[in-house]
Amino acid sequence: MAGYIKKEPVRLGLVATLSGTHAELGVQIRNGAQLAVEKINETGGIAVRPVELVICDDLGTREGALAADEKLITAGVAAIIGHSTSAQTLTGLTITGPAHIIMLGPSISSPIFTGKSEYFFRVHPSFLDGMQGFAQHIYNRQLTKIAILYDMNNAAYTETYRTAFTDKYQQLGGTIAGEAAFSSTVKPDFNPLLVKLHEKNADALLIIAADIDTAMIAQHARLMGWKIPLFAAAWAQTETLIYHGGQAVEGMEIEQAYTLTSQDPDYLDFKQRYQDRFGRFPSFGAAYGYEATMVLAAALHKTGGKTKGLRQALLEIRDFKGLTNNFSFNQYGDVVRPIYLNVIRNGKFTYLDTLTQGQ
The missing domain is CATH 3.40.50.2300 (Response regulator)
Structure with missing residues (x-):
């Protein structure tokens, strides 16, 4: 210099x-x-x-x-x-x-x-193109009835994400079993929201939230004995998710425009x-x-x-x-x-599939 x-x-x-x-x-x-x-x-x-x-x-x-x-x-x-x-x-x-x-x-x-x-x-x-592939992937797993929990505080992202996913998933023949929203500006109580969603008998849960909130939602879901597959938006993919989620986020699948491998x-x-x-x-x-x-x-x-x-x-x-x-x-x-699909295995993000090829 x-x-x-x-x-x-x-x-x-x-x-x-x-x-x-x-x-x-x-x-x-x-x-x-x-x-x-x-x-x-x-x-x-x-x-x-x-x-x-x-x-x-x-x-x-x-x-x-x-x-x-x-x-x-x-x-x-x-x-x-x-x-x-x-x-x-x-x-x-x-x-x-x-x-x-x-x-x-x-x-x-x-x-x-x-x-x-x-x-x-x-x-x-x-995320629009990747969302199509994400919804298709979940539906192809014979998970045809999904619940959605999202942070309405970042609505420019979460509301658009939820709408895009819902449109594609329903187009494929899937059903939105239930939805719930929370605000991350205050310390949210996830238990009552998860109890209501649990009652809908969904096959899977999609979480559209930041890393720490996604981790806490997963923890609460597992503590209440809800063992359905968990899916998360790209917003959550940081080490904070794994650190705070622990065993609760093992097997969670996340769409992401970044290949970790x-x-x-x-x-x-x-x-x-x-x-x-x-x-x-x-x-x-x-x-x-x-x-x-x-x-x-x-x-x-x-x-x-x-x-x-x-x-x-x-x-x-x-x-x-x-x-x-x-x-x-x-x-x-x-x-x-x-856009890629990653899964958390043994406390690490692991490449699972490619949802879109890009250019």
């Missing part, structure tokens, strides 16, 4: 939920982005300028998201990586869109963001560096936080580190080398990537 250490840095904003019970995904995204910035600076920075990551915690609230994005824009960031949840992303776009600041979502998969803002991009694909040399190098740096296994959030930062850097190389022209530079990127596969942005800032 000696050749450019005195030059004005290119500032990249990062905003996610970094505190509270749902912080694990945001922390992983931040860690992945930090690794990417270190690598970028080791190899010359952007336009011979060092990269500085300006980090803000959105606190998992609307007010926190607005304050964080305003702070990052005031700090003069060239672009923003974030948020970690759909609810905060929707809020943040009301600030970043009018300011013509690119927001690049590392973990946002709800299809409601397609065409939402010309200044919004994402490296995580929409890739032998790609770039992925293996990233995984080792992440474990060396943070002493933990990287989740999909860490991988996509890393990729979001790297693809932004590639586009900023074209603009000389400036915000002006960044949107077009991102759109012109083709077959960018990600950690597990290549990707390009379409006209809406979306990517099309494979």
Whole structure:
């Protein structure tokens, strides 16, 4: 860094939920982005300028998201990586869109963001195609009567997920035995919700919630003797799910746009560096936080580190080398990537199947 250490840095904003019970995904995204910035600076920075990551915690609230994005824009960031949840992303776009600041979502998969803002991009694909395969997989297992429990606090993700799954599952001939919603903004009592769902005689339970809530739901379900197959949304796939879920989450199946068994040399190098740096296994959030930062850097190389022209530079990127596969942005800032099915076995996420092939 000696050749450019005195030059004005290119500032990249990062905003996610970094505190509270749902912080694990945001922390992983931040860690992945930090690794990417270190690598970028080791190899010359952007336009011979060092990269500085300006980090803000959105606190998992609307007010926190607005304050964080305003702070990052005031700090003069060239672009923003974030948020970690759909609810905060929707809020943040009301600030970043009018300011013509690119927001690049590392973990946002709800299809409601397609065409939402010309200044919004994402490296995580929409879950819509994967949801079709997920519903088909569950139905093919002769599980034709499912119950659904979801967190209504992140409705931009969970409501859309629930609706998309329900539509496909019923189209196949399946029945929604019962539904229940809770709010993660207060400490939820899952027992009465699970008792009501248990009475519906469902064949399986789909949980659409964050890692810690999914783990607690699984624990309560097993303690009450409900031993039906459990399925979970991608939002839950972090080490927190396994740590707090224990034996209750063994056998749980999760759809995910991130293959944990890739032998790609770039992925293996990233995984080792992440474990060396943070002493933990990287989740999909860490991988996509890393990729979001790297693809932004590639586009900023074209603009000389400036915000002006960044949107077009991102759109012109083709077959960018990600950690597990290549990707390009379409006209809406979306990517099309494979969706996988993972299962928890012996306390580890294990690849089970591929639900969609992507491009």
